[in-house]
Amino acid sequence: MYRNSGTMYFQFGGVEPLPEYEARQFLHHALHVRSLRIVYSNHFHLLSVLPNETCIFPRLLSLSTDQDLNRYLHLFLSHTLCRGVLPVTHTDLISVSARCAALEELSIKSSFRNIAADGQVLFDSIRLCKGLVALVCPPLDWTTWEHLSNLPTLRTLEIWDDLCPLVWCNLNIAPFLDVTRLYFHTRTAAYIVAVTQHLEFSSLNQFEMDVSRLPWAEAELLFHALSRYFHTLPSPLNVTIP
Structure with a gap:
């Protein structure tokens, strides 16, 4: 373990799983951890002595990881968790929504590995979230958009990739009254x-998109759909297209 600029880093090499008495000490100190970033996941076996349902950091507010935590995800799901950054749509993602009622920010910047299975897990999980402020995720279906339109807390939406095509169906999707930033x-x-053709964002002031390929036909449809925002929004719309 070493410290740098107020941040503690842990390195494990050739270490056996924690004996029971050290595991109790570890859990005692873990009570004070509020923010955690996991870069490597190949040492979780050191915690094998802990009960299966133990949340290691019960007061954790922010979790960020570059690794798929697989069967260890539950170890980090505190009831106080407000911010979660995950690398993929986890197979047990629904447990994040179910256990973390305080969740305000959820970020998953990835494509679906399996469109049908991962998509359903993502949609079901987001529909359980009642207080999201910022959401970053793979593309959503219309039913999930409908759920989000009824969240008064939501301010920022980022959609990554487009492997889930949207075919319009007649849903009663309310205008997004409080979303100020939309990014694709x-x-x-x-x-x-x-x-942009079917949803209304009445408070939008920042629209950004990064598109790999933009043929003229799609560009024409896009700017036609966006044009109505320039006339109806209370403040100028900032559009960024790299």
Whole structure:
């Protein structure tokens, strides 16, 4: 273990799993941890002595990881967790929504590995979230958009990739009254066009998109859909297209 600029770093090498008395000491000190970033996940076996349902950091507010935590995810799901940054749509993602009622920020900047299975897990999980302020995730279906339109807390939406095509269905989706920032990172503009054609963002003041390929036909549809925002919004719309 070493310290740098107020941050503690842990390195494990050739260490056996914690004996029971050291595990109790570890859990005692873990009570004071509020923010955690996990870069490597190949040493979780050191915690094998802990009960399966133990949350290691019961007062954790922020969890960020570059690794798929697999069967260890539950160890970090505190009831106080407000911010979660995950690398993929975890198979047990729904447990994050179910256990972390205080969750305000959820970020998953990745594509679906399995569109049908991962998509359903993501949609079901987001629909359990009642207080999201910022959401970053792979593309959503219309039913999940409908759920989000009824969240008064939501301010920021970022959609990464576009592997889930949107075919319009007649849902009663309310205007997004409080969303101020909308960002898309996609291969084409088709998903963006579908969203901007059918959804209303009455408080939007920042629109950004990063599109790999933008043929003229899609560009024309996109700017036609965006044009209504320039006339109806109470403040100027900042549009960024790299």
